[in-house]
Amino acid sequence: MSLAPITPRPGPTPGWVRVLAGLAAALVLLPLLGMVFRVEWDGFFERVTSEEALTALGLSLRTAAAATVLCLVLGVPLGIVLHRMRWRGRSLARALVLTPLVLPPVVGGLALLYAFGRRGFIGSWLDSFGVTIAFSTTAVVLAQTFVAMPFTVLAVESALASRGERLEAVAGTLGARSGTILWRVTLPSLRAALATGAVLAFARALGEFGATLTFAGSLAGVTRTGPLEIYLARESDPQTAVALGLVLVVLAVAVVVVAFRPLGRAR
Amino acid sequence: MTRFLVPMAIVAAFALAACTGTSESPSPSASGAAPAKDVVLQVFAAASLTDAFGDIGRDFEHANPGVDVQFNFAGSSDLATQIAEGAPADVFASANEKQMEVVGDAVPAPTIFTSNVLTIAVPSDNPAGVTGLADLAHEGVKLVICAPEVPCGAATQSLAAAQGVTLNPVSEEANVTDVLGKVASGEADAGIVYVTDVARAANVHSVKLEGAADAVNYYPIGTVATSTHADVANAFVAWVLSDAGRTVLNSYGFIAP
16 A cells, blocks of 8 residues: 555635536526436336336346456456556547447447347357347346446556556565566555546446447347336336436445445545 | 447437427417427437428428427337437337337326337348248358347337247347348348338348237327427327328338228
8 A cells, every 4th residue: 555645725716616517507407307306206116116127126136246347357467567558659549448438328339239249240250159149138238348348457557657667666576476566556546546446337337328239239138238127117117217327326326336335534 | 448328329319308408499379280480399319200391390390480390219118218308309209119108107108109010031042042930040041130128129029929930039139120131132032021121121131020010019199298288299299190191101111900
């Protein structure tokens, strides 16, 4: 654990900064408020605990958890490697890795389809072994991991960039092996960044919609996650869509509150 | 992060309201079918009507100089939500009667103007060799249909029941476009969609669906009560219902009711 420096209290915040901050908060909160106003609380509980809703939310939680594990297992090494890359292509490599952040979700779904779909260049090869990803829960997890992993990579990379790797260098001169340094020095010191990266990845995976819709399909209990259930419910029963939407908002808020707890503690 | 579609539709409605607020134009003369100059007519129409209404809009503009027909093509339920939330539509053309009921008094007198029937869509190389409804129930045929909650899915369900076939889809999508996408990309071996959807899709062929004639989907159209150009809107609706409109619709696979 590195010691956080003691920072003096900042001076007073200018008035116009407070005004803009208020506007920013309003932009985020007003639509949420609009949703709360629109919910019919009569029958709310029945709507969010119907068989379809629980199946979809359960699938969402399971797949988002699996995607988060994948994001950690794959994204943390990628963040470390990206940070330590010394060649000129590093910024390009970073931009490519972070592409899913800016890609419209449907485009992400199409890209996954062209790689892992039945006619994709990897999918068609897998198909010859009898492995089909499309229309399976695996496809949901793959889509969620695709869109969520940049958060883990970014969290790890920026944490490494801001703290430097002096500790690793010292451990190296003391004769520690690279594996030992990773497990005993690097990862423990990244705990806050790992927690943030994991929880943001989980939240992003929970909200994943476009890539899942395009790539995985929509079947109850298999690929129809919470957001897809909302999309479908909206066609026939908007009140259920709003109610489920609110449940996802509450879940997302809870997740983000947890995500930023480590940051608060580090201060 | 999470997608909240209903609020988004509401935001879209407000955005539309903001955009069209500036395109106010002089109120048209009271002469009915011969509208005044520089009227912008907002037509909210089901996505399946995109090509046909594009043609009809051009014809209508040509016959009515000074009228600018602007379309908002989207899923009927999105459009119904927008209109119910006060979007400045002049005409609403829905792909089913249910969404016209959703807007209620906002469109006081809708008329059925055309209809659409279901068909089987397969990738152009038809990898599973689908020749009819019975093949869709076979093991190993990846079938994608609309979910029973939406009109095309309800029609699919009643058709399958009437024909005594049990379908085991790998996916139940929220709209025809998503079904068609799965078929066109070759992910699915077959899908059940509307005839007009196949007509405007690439890489997709149609296979005759037994019993389709018994599951017809009717399209209603009407002038929106709050329209500021009600006479032009009525003229547009009349044009769609006329022989000229019908001919265009039929050329895209729609069937006169």
